Amino acid sequence: MEPDPERLRPVLAGLVTALVGFTSSFAVVLAGLRAVGATPDQTASGLLALCVTQAVGILWLTTRHRTPLTLAWSTPGAALLVSTGAVAGGWPAAVGAFCVVGGLVLLTALWPRLGDLVAAIPTPIAQAMLAGVLLTLCLAPVRAFVTTPLLVAPVVLTWLVLLRLAPRWAAPAALAVTLAIVGYEAVGSGTLAWADAVPRLDLTVPTLSWQAVVGLAVPLYVVTMASQNVPGVAVMASFGYRVPWRETMTVTGLATLAGATAGGHAINLAAISAALAAGPEAHPDPRRRWVAAHTAGWAYLVLAVGSAGLAALVAAAPAGLVEA
Numbered sequence: 001m002e003p004d005p006e007r008l009r010p011v012l013a014g015l016v017t018a019l020v021g022f023t024s025s026f027a028v029v030l031a032g033l034r035a036v037g038a039t040p041d042q043t044a045s046g047l048l049a050l051c052v053t054q055a056v057g058i059l060w061l062t063t064r065h066r067t068p069l070t071l072a073w074s075t076p077g078a079a080l081l082v083s084t085g086a087v088a089g090g091w092p093a094a095v096g097a098f099c100v101v102g103g104l105v106l107l108t109a110l111w112p113r114l115g116d117l118v119a120a121i122p123t124p125i126a127q128a129m130l131a132g133v134l135l136t137l138c139l140a141p142v143r144a145f146v147t148t149p150l151l152v153a154p155v156v157l158t159w160l161v162l163l164r165l166a167p168r169w170a171a172p173a174a175l176a177v178t179l180a181i182v183g184y185e186a187v188g189s190g191t192l193a194w195a196d197a198v199p200r201l202d203l204t205v206p207t208l209s210w211q212a213v214v215g216l217a218v219p220l221y222v223v224t225m226a227s228q229n230v231p232g233v234a235v236m237a238s239f240g241y242r243v244p245w246r247e248t249m250t251v252t253g254l255a256t257l258a259g260a261t262a263g264g265h266a267i268n269l270a271a272i273s274a275a276l277a278a279g280p281e282a283h284p285d286p287r288r289r290w291v292a293a294h295t296a297g298w299a300y301l302v303l304a305v306g307s308a309g310l311a312a313l314v315a316a317a318p319a320g321l322v323e324a
Helices: 005-023 026-035 040-065 075-084 090-110 112-119 123-147 149-165 167-189 210-238 245-260 274-278 290-305 307-316
Strands: 071-073 267-269
Touching (some): 005 274, 026 075, 040 071, 040 290, 071 075, 112 210, 149 167, 210 267, 210 274, 274 290
């Protein structure tokens, strides 16, 4: 008996949601963690923690509410880490800042007025703040092209061509080309070992410094709320779904706290990628689309297994290539 295409449709949509969400931004996460002082082992641990905590959160919420709620790591937050750089107190202080972010998200669940205050930030100001955070990454391809044009050109060209022909696959395809180039370079130089591909957690005892709280934790919380959680609610509402705000903030706050000591910076509602699971392409029947998000949760657990190997490849990449 052949499988029913309509039954498989949300499953495939969930796989695409996880794949696109992961491949389009995991390199930014690794770059951000490195920027605030993480070692290669700690960056791999952070990526693993983020994959697992957001997967568990998705599985919990979709099972409880039967709606296509998807979670994600904070990509704008990771970009903020890139632009912020090392903080006073080093990596332990950065981990302490991640814990503070988790606590602030939990406070938002207990005191919704805090979320309302973030949502009240004028849109132009929020967009300007995000633009400043992303500027460093937007300039990366230009700078990398100057220093290593033969390595960067295939990546950028792949992205440009598919952006025209198949926009959804532009970033994953560019990443595939990047990893192929990095793998070729690394194998030739012998800088990779099989042990690098084994997933592992590297726990750090957090410390608190007022510089890290003011300079990293508070901006990371604001960027995550204004650029992810608030738009995520709007995206879900556009497809007719109501987000259980208090429970979602509780889940993402606990997930952030759970992953912080392992290097995870922040978990939040998915915004742009949420449409892949909540939209009509996932399934014509809105009551069946939760299967897409649920599948994405399981897919993130599978991707977590390969996170260490991908982190090792990124660490072996020539400077600027992965950011490009």
